Amino acid sequence: MSATPHKTKPLQSVVQETVARCREVGLRRTKALEELLTTLLESARPMTLAELAASTRLADQCDKATVFRLLQRLVEHGVVRRLGLHERAAYFTLLVPGKHNDYLICTSCGTIEAIKAPCPVHHLEDEIRRKTGFQNLYHELEFFGVCPKCVPA
Numbered sequence: 001m002s003a004t005p006h007k008t009k010p011l012q013s014v015v016q017e018t019v020a021r022c023r024e025v026g027l028r029r030t031k032a033l034e035e036l037l038t039t040l041l042e043s044a045r046p047m048t049l050a051e052l053a054a055s056t057r058l059a060d061q062c063d064k065a066t067v068f069r070l071l072q073r074l075v076e077h078g079v080v081r082r083l084g085l086h087e088r089a090a091y092f093t094l095l096v097p098g099k100h101n102d103y104l105i106c107t108s109c110g111t112i113e114a115i116k117a118p119c120p121v122h123h124l125e126d127e128i129r130r131k132t133g134f135q136n137l138y139h140e141l142e143f144f145g146v147c148p149k150c151v152p153a
Contacts, residue, residue, distance in 0.1 A: 015041060036058060036067065039057050045112065046093040048090065050064070102143070103142050104143050105143070106149075109150050111149075121139050125138070
């Protein structure tokens with residue numbers, strides 16, 4: 001479950017499917033939307049608003065305020081997930097059906113990275129689905145701690 005989407009499907013296919021999901025919830029298809037989705041898909045980790053706005057793809061399309069408004073709408077409609085500690089910069093990652101990542105979050109500096117290990121909860125999720133009959137079941141794990149850069153020497 002932790003494979004990146006463009007390894008199982010072509011990147012453009014995932015972008016087009018995600019644009020279709022956006023259209024279903026009433027968002028307009030714009031070049032900025034497509035570039036934002038592509039940037040999030042290509043990223044190996046969640047990105048901050050500043051990183052997204054400064055990315056080559058988006059810098060030519062729109063300003064930081066437009067990227068922020070677009071991210072807010074995508075979060076509201078469950079297309080993008082906002083991660084991070086409330087007092088720190090928010091990080092954003094694209095939610096792709098059938099795929100997820102679990103994250104490590106540093107409580108000192110706020111950095112976030114995807115856990116590069118098999119998901120320990122996937123089998124539990126399957127069992128819960130079978131026993132309860134819940135549909136569209138998913139989970140998200142965030143582990144909090146102090147990253148190696150912030151640990152005192």
